[in-house]
Amino acid sequence: MRVIVWILALIIPLMALGDDLGMSPSIQEVKKQHEPRFFNLPNVVSVGIGLDPNGNQAIIVGLDRPNPETESKLPASVEGYPVVVKIVGAIKAQ
Amino acid sequence: MADEFNQIRGTLSTNRQQLLKRLNVVATGIGYKQTDGTKTSTVCIVCSVKKKVKAEQLSAQDLVPTAVAGMPTDVVETGVIRAFQAPTGRFRPAPGGVSIGHVAITAGTLGCWVNKNGRKVILSNNHVLANSNDAEIGDAILQPGPFDGGSFPQDHLANLTQFVPISFEEEPSECSFANAVISIFNLGCKVINSNTRYRVAKVQAADNLVDAAIATPLNAADVQDEILNIGPLQGTAQGELGMAIKKSGRTTGFTTGEIQQIDVTADVQYGGGRIARFTDQLLAGAMSQGGDSGSAVLNDNNRLVGLLFAGSDTTTIINRIEHVFSALGVSL
Numbered sequence: 001m002r003v004i005v006w007i008l009a010l011i012i013p014l015m016a017l018g019d020d021l022g023m024s025p026s027i028q029e030v031k032k033q034h035e036p037r038f039f040n041l042p043n044v045v046s047v048g049i050g051l052d053p054n055g056n057q058a059i060i061v062g063l064d065r066p067n068p069e070t071e072s073k074l075p076a077s078v079e080g081y082p083v084v085v086k087i088v089g090a091i092k093a094q
Numbered sequence: 095m096a097d098e099f100n101q102i103r104g105t106l107s108t109n110r111q112q113l114l115k116r117l118n119v120v121a122t123g124i125g126y127k128q129t130d131g132t133k134t135s136t137v138c139i140v141c142s143v144k145k146k147v148k149a150e151q152l153s154a155q156d157l158v159p160t161a162v163a164g165m166p167t168d169v170v171e172t173g174v175i176r177a178f179q180a181p182t183g184r185f186r187p188a189p190g191g192v193s194i195g196h197v198a199i200t201a202g203t204l205g206c207w208v209n210k211n212g213r214k215v216i217l218s219n220n221h222v223l224a225n226s227n228d229a230e231i232g233d234a235i236l237q238p239g240p241f242d243g244g245s246f247p248q249d250h251l252a253n254l255t256q257f258v259p260i261s262f263e264e265e266p267s268e269c270s271f272a273n274a275v276i277s278i279f280n281l282g283c284k285v286i287n288s289n290t291r292y293r294v295a296k297v298q299a300a301d302n303l304v305d306a307a308i309a310t311p312l313n314a315a316d317v318q319d320e321i322l323n324i325g326p327l328q329g330t331a332q333g334e335l336g337m338a339i340k341k342s343g344r345t346t347g348f349t350t351g352e353i354q355q356i357d358v359t360a361d362v363q364y365g366g367g368r369i370a371r372f373t374d375q376l377l378a379g380a381m382s383q384g385g386d387s388g389s390a391v392l393n394d395n396n397r398l399v400g401l402l403f404a405g406s407d408t409t410t411i412i413n414r415i416e417h418v419f420s421a422l423g424v425s426l
Contacts, residue, residue: 028357035359046409048358048377050335060355062409089406092363093221093305094202094387 030079031059038074043067045091052082062088098137099124105165106139117156118143120175127168138166146171181322181344182242187315188251190390191322191342193238194218196225196254197246201239203344203388205401206327207319208308208424214317215308216252217424218388219403223307224257226364231255235309239344241385251316257307258421261299262368263361301359301373303417305387305403308424321390323348327426330415331397333376338394339412341402343386351381351410360411362404376400376412391415398426 025033027049035047038061046062059081061074071085102124113122121142126133141158146169149157158169179185181192182201188194190206194216202222207214216235220226223235236244237251311317320326323342333339333353340350355377361369382389382405391400391412400412419425 031357039359039361046355046358046360046377048355048360048375050355050377062360064406088409090363091360091404091406091409091411092384093219093226093365093404094382094384094402 025079027057027059027081030081034059034078041067041070041073043070046088050084052084056082058082058084060084060086062086062091064088064090102137102139102165105163109139109162113139113141113158113162116141116158117152118145118147119158120144120172125168127166128170136166138168140168140170142170142172142175144172144174181342181347182238184238184244184249185318185322187318188237188311189318189320189322191324191344191347193242193244193344193385194222194251194388195236195239195241195244196223196229197234197236197240198225198228199239200241201244201344201385203386203402204237205388206321206390206398207317208419208422208426210255210308210310210422210424213310214314214319215255215310215424217306217308217390217401217418217422219305219401220257220260220307221305221364221403222388223254223309226368227257227259229254229257242344250312252309252311255308255310256422258304260305260364260370261302262364262370263299299371301371303372303374304401304413304421305370305372306401306413306418306422308422321392324392324396326396327390327392327398328396329398330419330426331393331395331399332416333391333393333399333412333414337399339378339381339391339399340394341381341386341389341391343382343389343402345383345385346381349381351378353378354409358411360404362411372404372411372413374414374417376414378410378412380405380408380410382410 038047043063045064048060050060052058119141123140125140127136127138185192192204193201194204195201205217208217233254234250235252236249238244321342335356337353342348353376358375358377359373387403389402398415400415401418402412404411
């Protein structure tokens with residue numbers, strides 16, 4: 001029993017340390033985390049993962065029409081991943 | 095050269111009938127003779143056949159002679175020649191890519207045929223086969239859809255079997271009991287001078303993965319297990335960023351595109367001001383319009399990757415086929 005406690009006492013702080021140093025989060029994780037606040041901005045209708053003009057993986061935020069205020073509130077990048085704004089138009093069931 | 099053509103035209107016009115009578119011959123014309131797959135400079139009478147058959151297997155009267163009145167002939171396999179039919183027409187048997195719809199809607203697209211408990215059923219969208227949740231199991235499905243002239247019972251192809259309900263965004267509740275309870279809470283808030291007020295809302299809408307439904311044909315002979323202008327499916331595949339895709343749909347027919355975004359969350363407008371949020375979607379450029387909903391989306395190898403259901407002037411939104419299959423319990 002005591003051994004297990006000692007092992008846990010060693011492992012748990014190491015795991016926390018691993019998280020802190022951690023590999024940088026994947027674009028999927030970063031997108032998922034920031035998506036709700038993007039959707040709270042007016043005219044945002046989609047958030048996906050695509051490529052920026054340089055061919056790098058990017059978070060693509062789709063607006064149904066141009067909105068300078070929303071565009072100014074969106075960051076150029078989050079946690080190292082570029083954020084690209086695209087006017088996609090209103091998305092309707094076809 | 096002109097003389098040569100005039101001469102061969104004359105020969106063809108006097109011999110056309112007897113050539114068309116021969117087994118498998120579906121067309122006659124004038125062209126350059128092909129030898130071992132390469133075009134030669136010899137002008138000849140070309141007989142197009144449904145199927146090339148070895149000379150030994152044909153009777154003398156079915157065999158196309160090597161020359162007719164001194165003019166050489168060539169035999170080319172073209173398969174059966176069919177009239178091009180618009181996807182808005184009536185098809186029996188019915189392939190994927192044609193007009194279809196629940197009796198109460200306009201028209202959408204029959205995606206493809208899939209297996210449910212060993213039976214072939216039609217795969218399309220909920221908003222095509224089940225009128226955006228507003229349908230009963232067993233409702234009639236028409237081919238073509240009502241907008242394209244389909245009517246009951248003449249064009250009754252199938253019955254709605256199953257649909258995945260679409261969860262629309264939160265709207266104010268009309269439940270009178272809940273409203274009564276809430277007014278008591280709010281009265282309490284006033285009494286204690288709190289600025290908090292409660293509001294009744296339906297349970298927060300769940301995110302959607304698919305807009306999908308299936309329908310069972312009345313008659314197994316009406317199943318044509320392929321897609322108009324594409325052919326049979328060759329299995330399924332996972333959609334990936336940059337993948338080239340194609341579809342055959344009721345409104346824009348055969349179109350191609352590329353997956354530009356994955357892991358897409360999108361707010362989609364349905365009629366009557368209703369909005370539904372979809373997650374883990376595929377997004378492509380413009381390759382569809384109203385009426386193309388329900389189209390099967392394929393990759394270059396004719397593997398099924400998705401079910402088209404929404405779009406704007408510049409984008410197309412597609413459900414991942416793996417989500418569609420697991421939600422409905424179907425397979426190819």
